[in-house]
Amino acid sequence: MAKELLKGNxxxxxxxxxxxxxxxxxxxxxxxxxxxxxxxxxxxxxGRAFVQAESELGAINMVYGAACTGARVMTSSSSPGxxxxxxxxxxxxxxxxxxxxxxxxxxxxxxxNIAPAQADYNQIVHGGGHGDYHPIVLAPAxxxxxxxxxxxxxxxxxxxxxxxxxxxxxxxxxxxEPAELPEMKPVIMxxxxxxxxxxxxxxxxFLSSIYxxxxxxxxxxxxxxxxxxxxxxxxxxxxxxxxxxAEYAVIGFGTSGRIALSAVRAAxxxxxxxxxxxxxxxxxxxxxxxxxxxKKVKGMLVVEMxxxxxxxxxxxxxxxxxPVEFYGRMGGMVPMPEEIEAEIxxxxxxxxxxxxxxxxxxxxxxxKVN
Numbered sequence: 001m002a003k004e005l006l007k008g009n010x011x012x013x014x015x016x017x018x019x020x021x022x023x024x025x026x027x028x029x030x031x032x033x034x035x036x037x038x039x040x041x042x043x044x045x046x047g048r049a050f051v052q053a054e055s056e057l058g059a060i061n062m063v064y065g066a067a068c069t070g071a072r073v074m075t076s077s078s079s080p081g082x083x084x085x086x087x088x089x090x091x092x093x094x095x096x097x098x099x100x101x102x103x104x105x106x107x108x109x110x111x112x113n114i115a116p117a118q119a120d121y122n123q124i125v126h127g128g129g130h131g132d133y134h135p136i137v138l139a140p141a142x143x144x145x146x147x148x149x150x151x152x153x154x155x156x157x158x159x160x161x162x163x164x165x166x167x168x169x170x171x172x173x174x175x176x177e178p179a180e181l182p183e184m185k186p187v188i189m190x191x192x193x194x195x196x197x198x199x200x201x202x203x204x205x206f207l208s209s210i211y212x213x214x215x216x217x218x219x220x221x222x223x224x225x226x227x228x229x230x231x232x233x234x235x236x237x238x239x240x241x242x243x244x245x246a247e248y249a250v251i252g253f254g255t256s257g258r259i260a261l262s263a264v265r266a267a268x269x270x271x272x273x274x275x276x277x278x279x280x281x282x283x284x285x286x287x288x289x290x291x292x293x294x295k296k297v298k299g300m301l302v303v304e305m306x307x308x309x310x311x312x313x314x315x316x317x318x319x320x321x322x323p324v325e326f327y328g329r330m331g332g333m334v335p336m337p338e339e340i341e342a343e344i345x346x347x348x349x350x351x352x353x354x355x356x357x358x359x360x361x362x363x364x365x366x367x368k369v370n
Contacts, residue, residue: 090129094209107332115332
């Protein structure tokens, strides 16, 4: 197929359609509204279900009910809307049904603004809703990657009966790039053994996330944990750039990782032996890749569009072997390649820090109130 110029939100929506999406339930919120708008026309023309719910709470509970039938179901939102969905997301996790969600992040906290940010990392990667559960979280850095991840997300959700969350920010949702869409899969109304559908010779199923008996709840939690161990063993994804001969490494995901790659290339053109590790699966996180990289390089720079949320995972898995520095922009501000390049230069040229947290050092340098 030929490439075509696609906006990120539209590309994700169309990839879901081509992956066999049966039903979409959502509520408009910038900067993801084009995704909902595209599906509002596309789904009915294909004879599939589209409902604009009265709120994010309504949307996630419609998703919950529809997913119990075995259908391929999706919703999308942006940061404060996603926060409203967290109770329903926890119910979905507890019921062990496959669902695909898209979060197009914006500036915050609070209502914030409609500019791109990555401050939902802790909310999404480290659980979000109440209880012990683990969503699979995938963070593309370009539109082609977003298409490919969306197209396979439903298979991944069904394989593990698990939530899959595609986490992008407003810049990726709004930008346009040439990309290739996949072929259209046939729409199948799946009736897996666990689904609530009844059929001839088969008892109707009942699904719930309510386990009033603590021993029964604990059994469910152990089942979720064993499943997560299987996911961790099989579904880690990351990209490496220029790490074969690197003495220093930059780590960033999504848009931050994409911008950091430009900075890495500029730094290498000046003779600095630096490379980039870009996590694609934020959950399961590429723990081993970070651990092994920390044994090889002299220092790491973590770049994020937040105040250092993934940073805590990098510190954890690098285990204090090497200096770790941080550079973040917040509230909808996007780092420029030259800013990151300057931080690479600083990492290489200045003595290794002997105390303090990377976030504290970053805040001391950039945290003056204007």
